[in-house]
Amino acid sequence: MSDLNSAELGPRLNAAVLGFLGLLFLSLSSGHARSEAAIELERVADQDEQWWLPEFVNEASGIAVMTDQSILLHDDEFAVIYHVSLIDHSIEPFGWLGSTDFERDFEGIALNGETLYLVTSDALIYQVSVDLKARSQTFDFTVYDTGLESICELEGLHFLSGKLLLPCKVPIEESYKNKLVVFEFDVITHKIQKHLVISDERFGTLGAPQPTAIDVTSHHYYIISKNQLLKIDRGLSSIDIFSLPKSRHFQPEGIGLLDDGSIVIADDFRKGIGRLTHYPGIESLERFP
Secondary structure, rough: OOEOOOOOOOOOOOOHHHHHHHHHHHHHOOOOOEOEEEEEEEEOOOOOOOOEHHHHHEEEEEEEEEOOEEEEEOOEEEEEEEEEOOOOOOOEEEEEEOOOOOOOOEEEEEEEOOEEEEOOOOOOOEEEEEOOOOOOOEEOOOEEEOOOOOOOEEEEEEEEEOOOEOOOOOEOHHHHEEEEEEEEEEEEOEEEEEEEEEEEEEEHHHHHOEEEEEOOOEEEEEEEEEEEEEEEEEOOOEEEEEEEOOOOOOOOEEEOOOOOOEEEEEEEEOOOOEEEEEEHHHHOOOEOO
């Protein structure tokens, strides 16, 4: 495992940011903008608590919950991070790593105080210091190679007690196939070890999960796998499975749990526009057969 120091990159506007500026201009000219730096999300017709994400964040791939009823949301392909208020449903650019056109396959985001982490599918962790109240920030970063690239394809990220939890979406190493596997990365020692391994037999007809997002409470893991939400007791004594209806969730890839018990889910919708859904609680979902 190795770590790399970042080099500063000159900021340049990419298509994502140009799209944001264009949409912002339209919002300002029509009088619908919340502020000079934010635009309002459009509600999905006939869907309670669900909003379209603008095209510049079409491939939403991760959620990090903040303490003020807001979330940070990132795009799959670019290191641009957005701030979304769950009170007025506005979105604005929070910041970017080095440059607005810095591209990688980013698959998860996590927040610990004023330290932000992003993970790529090939097992690189990007760490930055952020100002939670600022917007449109350019972040210097440090990169850590977890060494998991040859073991599994990663997707999802969560900070828990000094560790970053890394779900294995696609196992490459034979011993992890047909299992739910979550690794942990110690943010101080930078060491990797297994955090969670569960055989596919525990998931019944669902089979082996393919996790795309993870969040954790004091008692449970919440993991998205395809169109299911897994609620797993942290002592592994119980597993409950809930359905995410395909009419509302085309490709769920981000989850955030708020202090009030509500759940936010982000959908990457490559053939259209992504969605953000805010459920009042897990009781809003039906159990998987």
